[in-house]
Amino acid sequence: MRTTILFVVLLAAACPCLAQGPRPLAERLAAQNALFDDYYENELRNFPERATAFGDYRYNDQLADYSLAAIAKRDKSNRDYLARIQAISSAEFSDQDQLSHDLLIRVLQQRVADYDLKEYEMPINQQNGAHTALADLPLSVPLDSVKALRGLHRAPPSNSSRAFANDRSLACRHERQLDAREVPHRENSRSMPGHH
Numbered sequence: 001m002r003t004t005i006l007f008v009v010l011l012a013a014a015c016p017c018l019a020q021g022p023r024p025l026a027e028r029l030a031a032q033n034a035l036f037d038d039y040y041e042n043e044l045r046n047f048p049e050r051a052t053a054f055g056d057y058r059y060n061d062q063l064a065d066y067s068l069a070a071i072a073k074r075d076k077s078n079r080d081y082l083a084r085i086q087a088i089s090s091a092e093f094s095d096q097d098q099l100s101h102d103l104l105i106r107v108l109q110q111r112v113a114d115y116d117l118k119e120y121e122m123p124i125n126q127q128n129g130a131h132t133a134l135a136d137l138p139l140s141v142p143l144d145s146v147k148a149l150r151g152l153h154r155a156p157p158s159n160s161s162r163a164f165a166n167d168r169s170l171a172c173r174h175e176r177q178l179d180a181r182e183v184p185h186r187e188n189s190r191s192m193p194g195h196h
């Protein structure tokens with residue numbers, strides 16, 4: 001008898017939840033788009049070099065934090081985003097919205113798996129790491145306007161920014177030395193061995 005009463009009580013409590021169904025399509029799409037915007041802004045904050053390369057100069061005075069605490073914080077954030085996107089039903093989404101939904105889930109699942117496998121303990125390989133990121137940093141920083149340069153002078157005094165500053169000062173010194181020397185004219189270069 002108690003089992004029957006418990007079953008009826010549980011069924012009565014579950015009925016309103018079952019009758020509700022998914023939220024309206026427009027509401028779910030708005031929630032998904034808001035989540036995409038939030039995720040994108042979070043990525044820019046976590047990887048300021050990428051933000052600068054994309055033309056967003058708000059984080060020019062920062063470099064990404066690769067400390068264990070920052071990596072753990074990013075993992076928690078990835079798991080939160082994954083739970084949020086999975087909670088949004090993609091029923092009746094257009095093909096494009098469905099694809100965006102599925103891709104974000106896939107990216108976040110991969111990041112969670114990478115963290116669980118401690119991929120962060122292997123920060124350098126033949127294609128990625130500080131040795132390539134710092135070398136490519138000047139290529140991703142557009143130096144075409146005052147707005148782009150704003151904030152670079154406030155960059156944190158880390159080993160990487162010191163190395164970048166040293167490379168820049170060496171390049172400036174080399175440029176001044178070239179200006180001071182007399183550059184041979186084109187006619188003179190033709191008379192040099194090996195030039196025709």
